[in-house]
Amino acid sequence: MANTVNMVLDNELRIMPKLPALILLVTFATTHGVVWDCDKQTSCATCTGMSHLLDAGSPTSAGQSENPQHLEGEEDEQLGTQLIGCNWCPDDNSCHAYGSLFNKCSSDTYLKFPDVCPTDYPSSTTPDFLPDWMGSLNAVLGNLTVLDLSLPGTHDSLTYDLSTTVSDGGIDDYPELSKILNLFSGSVDIIPGQIEDFIRQQARTQGLTITQQLDNGVRFIDFRQMKEGEGGWYSLHCLESNNLSFTYLKEIKEWLQLHPQEVVVAWITKHGNGGATGDDAYPGVKAEDKQAYWSQVVDLFSDLIIDTTVSSPNSTSLNDLIARSHRFIPYLGDYEEFASDDLKKYALDGSLVDNQLGSSVETEVNSYQSEKDAFSSAAETKKNDKLSNRLYLRSMATSSPGCQIEAAAYMKFDPFANSDDQIKSCTSGCFDIPSLVGWCPTSLMDVAQMGAYYKQLTLEMAYNNFDQGWEFPNAIYLDSLDVDGTIRVGTTLPWGVEKDDDVAEHKTSRYPYADTLIGFNVKLACKLGQGDEEKCTEFTNMIDERRKVYEIEVWDDGKYGRSKDWPQ
Template identity: 35%
Template sequence: MTYDLSDTLSDGYEGMGPVISNILHAVTPLVAGRFVREQGQTQGISITDMLNGGARFIDFRIMYTRGPDRAIGEKDWYCLHGCESQKKARDAINPFGPWMDAHPQELVVLWASRHGNTGACGTDQYPDTTPQVRQAFFKQVQEVFGELLFNSTQRLNETSVLSLQKRNQRLVWLATDYVESTESSPLAVDAKSIDNQLVNSGHGRLDSTAGGPKRRDSSAQNRFLLMSMAAGVAKEAIEECAATSGVPNMTFCPKKVIDMAYVEGAADLDVDFPNAIYLDAMDLGGLIRTGTAP
């Protein structure tokens, strides 16, 4: 949701205590807010454009905070990545329902957390909140998605895509702080089941960390294998990619990572894709920005 960031640092910012976080929340709109926002912005198109472009896994980061440009007043749930979003988290999920109604075969997975941590619970996950406050947001989630929410009394790894389509349970809500935030609801999946792989070496080869055996092992344990493609890769790999593709000043080469797994996987069962990848700089039509210019 970083396409919607304000110039206000969110309460509960990663690595800062509540006092410093509160001070910076009030100060950043006046001083350095734009700079902080630019460091945290990883996407530039709306959620509807992302869905139209093929995105089916959404890294949905949220925090209970005062609204942007407000030093006092009531708190609500906003999205965040350093700075907080301009619109509330409830408004951010509203477009999913109509889009999924218009695309009855599609499945979407949302992972709700504060900063991509699968294990932290309670106020370690969402500072300065109560279970009641967290549960109130999940009730909003249920109001938006209704029957679309996957019922986790069925194990996700044993449920076929066709079954999900027939039951119309096509929205998987992966919840951090699952027990308290959702009251262990069957309409959510515990985010502790995410096997979150961060690769930051060589070409970022999918087969080395998230290959066939790794995914089969995760599936047997009812885990969701996720790989970040936001990590850096070797400078030589970027230069080679830029030379062969004709795109100057590249900062990321998706072709190197994705094509390798696709081509090698055709002949080698030990090479495969994870359940999902997440990456920066998606653009209209499913394109990916590979440099600093549009």
């Protein structure tokens, strides 16, 4: 990440000598109506997705791999670029030219970037069944423990709400770089916020809010946080969250109060390393600050949090957890320093999370095999982990290869770069997917949805091989959670950014992630003799019908990395 950000800064500085011409062009455009073509954009995604700086001669210039937007009659032959800036006004659902003096939004609220456009989510309704699945299935699940179950989870669960402020602890192993970015980011942007938004696009893994995630069946939360200097605690993934981390904890508590038969497990760390301690866990944060914060968390969940002197994840049934109101179970990173002696009983040591990472989509052949191996042996791993209250967590999250981030940065910030070369270096140098041709993922969510397409194959395989002894871990965390507890495997991003020349009927294809894990829990409980035959049949049939709504789909897309017969 350090090299990438420095490269981005270097590229912006290369453009600086052209700034006088660019400034004149901006002034002319915003006062004489040159970019009034913004008015023609009818959605937030297409409006904000228009590149601010284009190479007039290349259809795949900076940012154009997703949304080609060339406007006629706006070329400057000497400069060889077009300057376009469009902002979306959510108050009147209209698109406006950046800096327009005569066609302003009806309020001061503008959306400047596609990734802050509203996520495609039916906000007026909540899903059926998923908000209360533990309670609805109590007749077969009630006597099982948390460490018997497999919980649907999300990776970097709070990244749907990232700001454009680089976190003090956001770029692991590069604390000085974080300070530099905090000081200088934004100062050399042609359009303010571009560097920061680029970082956000490489950091955001989720489109749904924490409440929506819980409503969609998630019961394992990857809760990451950091104390920001002399300020409060924020969530983070490179950038800090818009709100204090306490805000999201309050949402979880309020949700639990509305769903009295549900149990939520949270893994609270800085960067998913439950075994890190002291400065390795939270650089520069004093023990007294950690303990003061944890005291506030315990007070917040006082009538809902587990008391480990009474309840234990490996021996206390769901029924007893619910009866005792021990329904929030935190695994706390930096446990010894974070929780004072009198408050240790309200959490489990975060190092008890057996977090197995596996491979990611850049080496999908390896990832596919490692997931098969993990699921075929999960029963034995869970059995051994349960003895010591260890929670077996499997990462099915994706990561952005450095070469992909670098290629995406060149395409976004350098209008004079050869995008064809950048795309080629990205597709052939970063990924082993043979059908990824002519397109470089420009955001982590693009990478995540491409990865989810292949994750669905191994998830479905494990579910169908239950009778052969395959199982799921105690929890899985992954990216791109979508409506109805699905993961999005199509090409359109959650906030509406579409791709050109993809397979139209699969733009928003989804896989039933939450129902698949919940269905496994029913199968396992019934195998263990929980519930009568009638209930087992009823619940199994119900889950199977739900899974058919988003039945697994595979297809060939020779541009965006979806293959029908690979890597099986």
